[in-house]
Amino acid sequence: MKFLLLALLFATGVSAATPQTIDNSALLPPIRPDSEVKLEYSPGKAIGHPDWLKSLILVELNVETASSNRKFSGMAKTLDHLAETGVNGVWITPLHAGGHYGNHGIHTINKRLTGPGSDEECWNRVRQFVDECHKRNIRVFLDVISWGVREDAPLRREKPEWFTGEFKKEWDGWLFDWSNPELNEWFIRNLVQCILRTGADGFRCDCGPNFCKYEPYREARTRLLKLGRKVIFFSEHASCRRDTFDFDQNAFIPGPARNRTKMMDCDSLLVNNIVDLVRSGAQLGAVDDYSKPGGTERFYAMMLSNHDSKGYSSQGDIIAFAYQAILSPFLPIWFLGEEWNNPYPYRRVPRRWLYDRKIDTGARRENREFFETVKRMIRIRRLYPEIFEYFPDDHRKSNIAKVKVLPPWFRNRPEQLCQPYARYRGDSAVLVIPNNSPIDGNYTVTIPYELLKFSPGERFAVTDLLTGNVLATGTAEELNKFDLFVREGRLGVCLVAPAARPLRR
Incomplete structure (x- = not known):
């Protein structure tokens, strides 16, 4: 048990x-x-x-x-x-x-x-x-x-001038005439x-x-x-x-x-x-x-x-x-x-x-x-x-970027995998690694330091946000990649952040 x-x-x-x-x-x-x-x-x-x-x-x-x-x-x-x-x-x-x-x-x-x-x-x-x-x-x-009201609505009888006279059969109702100023004011x-x-x-x-x-x-x-x-x-x-x-x-x-x-x-x-x-x-x-x-x-x-x-x-x-x-x-x-x-x-x-x-x-x-x-x-x-x-202000400038990964079972056909991505801001990033393949296994993930703002020699920690386990630590020079085990049909989600910062729970 x-x-x-x-x-x-x-x-x-x-x-x-x-x-x-x-x-x-x-x-x-x-x-x-x-x-x-x-x-x-x-x-x-x-x-x-x-x-x-x-x-x-x-x-x-x-x-x-x-x-x-x-x-x-x-x-x-x-x-x-x-x-x-x-x-x-x-x-x-x-x-x-x-x-x-x-x-x-x-x-x-x-x-x-x-x-x-x-x-x-x-x-x-x-x-x-x-x-x-x-x-x-x-x-x-x-x-x-x-769009209007149902056929049995009292409003249709009370205010016939608010309607176009067109009956919408699939909705079982009458369409409003939005050119009518009184209807507009009533609606507002x-x-x-x-x-x-x-x-x-x-x-x-x-x-x-x-x-x-x-x-x-x-x-x-x-x-x-x-x-x-x-x-x-x-x-x-x-x-x-x-x-x-x-x-x-x-x-x-x-x-x-x-x-x-x-x-x-x-x-x-x-x-x-x-x-x-x-x-x-x-x-x-x-x-x-x-x-x-x-x-x-x-x-x-x-x-x-x-x-x-x-x-x-x-x-x-x-x-x-x-x-x-x-x-x-x-x-x-x-x-x-x-x-x-x-x-x-x-x-x-x-x-x-x-x-x-x-x-x-x-x-x-x-x-x-x-x-x-x-x-x-x-x-x-x-x-x-x-x-x-x-x-x-422009959604096309959202804080999302591609993350490079090497899945061992798809080395020759990586296009079949969903695109791993990073959401980032300042000196931290959350990496989202989907495994939509039919096999469990390790991903080798390249850390996208180019997206982060940090000082030379600053130490980073890679943390699995689903388990809380620290996977790796080091400076950008020491820690370029890490391995992440992701089960078939699951997501790996990791945080890359300064090592001295406490993990939020």
């Missing part, structure tokens, strides 16, 4: 001297009042990003499938799980009456999620949920719908009111930048700022931003034709060279302006999965998860359950959208090794914010 326990601890990257499970909740950045939040402006931009955006790790969830009672009041255990994981942002699928992404308008509330009562009582329950999130240092982003006022009444931290803008385009969102954001609220808005599709969106959910536009209709379960950073992709900005652009150079904005997201996905993207593969999202220079997004590969319960029907997949946090124990490894990768991101929360 003792041998089995030690083997499990080694496999998960948890040493025998530490607890068997990792809890990252203490590493979540504290939520400060808006008056203490600094807005960071990029050159030529009129609206600044709240400084907390750099630390965002975002998970989408549907309250009906993630709650113990299908309501906001039953979300406590899920929020505790997210804090333990190290997640500090939740994107909530629509809470408006009408259900799912069909709706009755952003002024309405879905009482299946809140329980019965007056509208005021129901909105107060959403506010209580947001307060519970904030107590755990988790920010909340509400999904807002701009309700966006502002929704933030003020719930205390939420911003919006995910469904279908953005399509339908209402940028102006209503930008005006709502401007009014909120005048009222002291420093929030973020992010669009569904790759956009031109236009002082409206901080980032895009679907940042990647796949293929040479930039197919804007394809909803990716993104694997771009596995099938392309990640460093070349970042440096060139390839596949990062805007669906409403293909002439816009890719990768020129500050923030881009790596979405592993969302409610539209027909399954989890990584499927328990830590390379697909951490190499692409957690350790890369992107804001990570995934649908709740990806972090432990939530079991798929529908055995007799075709694969269904993640939107309605039941979330069973008790099933984490079935994939405990993967979940603990995900948490350890997130912990690394949290412990070294100066490296992982550095986002230059």
